[in-house]
Amino acid sequence: MRFGARVFKTGITVVLTLFITSILGLEPTLIAAIAAVFALQPNVHRSLKRTWEQFQGNTLGAISAIVMVLVFGNNIIVIGLTVILVLAVLLFFNLQSVSTLAVVTMIAIMDAPTIVESSSTMDFFEAAGIRFSLVMIGVVSSLIVNLVFIPPKYETKLYHNCFNITSDIFKWIRLELNAVSEYQIVKKDIESLRTRVVTLETMYLWFREEKNFLTRRYFSDARKKILFQQLIASTRRAFELLRKLNRFENDYNHLDEDFQYRIKHELEQLMAYHEQIFMKITEKIRPEASAEIYDADAQFEYSMMDNFVTLYNEAETDEDKLMYENILQVISSINEYSNSLERVDKIASSFFRFHSEKNNINIQDETLDI
Numbered sequence: 001m002r003f004g005a006r007v008f009k010t011g012i013t014v015v016l017t018l019f020i021t022s023i024l025g026l027e028p029t030l031i032a033a034i035a036a037v038f039a040l041q042p043n044v045h046r047s048l049k050r051t052w053e054q055f056q057g058n059t060l061g062a063i064s065a066i067v068m069v070l071v072f073g074n075n076i077i078v079i080g081l082t083v084i085l086v087l088a089v090l091l092f093f094n095l096q097s098v099s100t101l102a103v104v105t106m107i108a109i110m111d112a113p114t115i116v117e118s119s120s121t122m123d124f125f126e127a128a129g130i131r132f133s134l135v136m137i138g139v140v141s142s143l144i145v146n147l148v149f150i151p152p153k154y155e156t157k158l159y160h161n162c163f164n165i166t167s168d169i170f171k172w173i174r175l176e177l178n179a180v181s182e183y184q185i186v187k188k189d190i191e192s193l194r195t196r197v198v199t200l201e202t203m204y205l206w207f208r209e210e211k212n213f214l215t216r217r218y219f220s221d222a223r224k225k226i227l228f229q230q231l232i233a234s235t236r237r238a239f240e241l242l243r244k245l246n247r248f249e250n251d252y253n254h255l256d257e258d259f260q261y262r263i264k265h266e267l268e269q270l271m272a273y274h275e276q277i278f279m280k281i282t283e284k285i286r287p288e289a290s291a292e293i294y295d296a297d298a299q300f301e302y303s304m305m306d307n308f309v310t311l312y313n314e315a316e317t318d319e320d321k322l323m324y325e326n327i328l329q330v331i332s333s334i335n336e337y338s339n340s341l342e343r344v345d346k347i348a349s350s351f352f353r354f355h356s357e358k359n360n361i362n363i364q365d366e367t368l369d370i
Contacts, residue, residue, distance in 0.1 A: 035138025057102035154207035287352035
């Protein structure tokens with residue numbers, strides 16, 4: 001069982017909400033606690049945006065509830081129709097993302113005991129105001145917790161998850177190249193890797209949304225986000241390469257031994273290059289560290305594509321030609337992976353070589369995966 005920062009922040013948010021409502025003497029506190037849980041967001045930027053959207057949605061829900069009760073009463077049919085009305089209005093104003101809490105606000109107001117127990121309109125308005133306030137207290141509490149408590153360490157999480165996922169990809173690539181893997185087992189693990197890569201890309205979107213209100217750090221943060229974008233892109237390319245190797249492993253195993261060795265050597269060089277980039281980002285090696293030693297084509301008389309074309313032209317049967325056409329997809333993935341590594345290496349070198357006093361990445365020791 002693993003507890004992340006969001007689990008703790010949810011608990012802190014509920015405690016803070018209940019504490020505020022108890023001080024103010026507002027009841028029922030359950031409404032505020034539910035609102036706090038629904039309103040909690042993964043980063044500060046989304047919290048600020050969602051707070052404003054929640055205010056709009058809850059206001060629409062509260063106004064709809066008040067109008068419907070005053071005109072038609074609060075029987076269950078009216079409540080159901082009001083739910084439909086509120087959802088339609090929220091869709092019209094493109095506020096469907098806050099529809100759940102807006103409906104909770106509406107039902108809380110329409111179901112207030114004061115409506116049944118008293119015929120006073122002022123008592124109803126007071127009850128509606130209290131319940132709307134309870135919801136907004138929960139929303140604001142979630143915003144305060146996101147601003148103050150356990151700010152997300154995106155740089156650390158993105159780096160370590162990139163490293164962990166890439167290491168697992170390298171493990172399977174090496175097994176595929178040595179023809180010691182089981183197709184179905186690798187295929188199952190590839191699906192798990194795909195989910196982890198998608199989660200990593202989602203986390204980057206949260207990181208990209210983060211805004212630094214200190215203008216002097218704007219360009220430094222922008223460069224940092226571009227660096228992580230390319231680092232994640234290289235992880236995605238490595239994953240796509242593994243997927244192609246797994247799909248065409250039978251074709252690879254029937255290749256000419258010299259060409260098999262050529263592909264294996266190329267990939268070993270690229271994986272070593274990728275590991276060097278990870279070291280460069282944590283500043284464990286110099287930014288100007290050369291990548292020329294990982295140029296596999298320079299160590300052979302002909303390039304990989306020249307070798308491929310020669311072998312393809314020498315193929316005698318249609319079956320052999322189809323095999324080489326499938327291998328071409330693997331070579332294409334290798335080329336895309338190589339280009340991706342060159343991009344991220346250039347960006348990392350530039351990031352740390354120029355304006356180094358402003359370009360700092362705060363990567364802390366962490367071993368947990370997503």
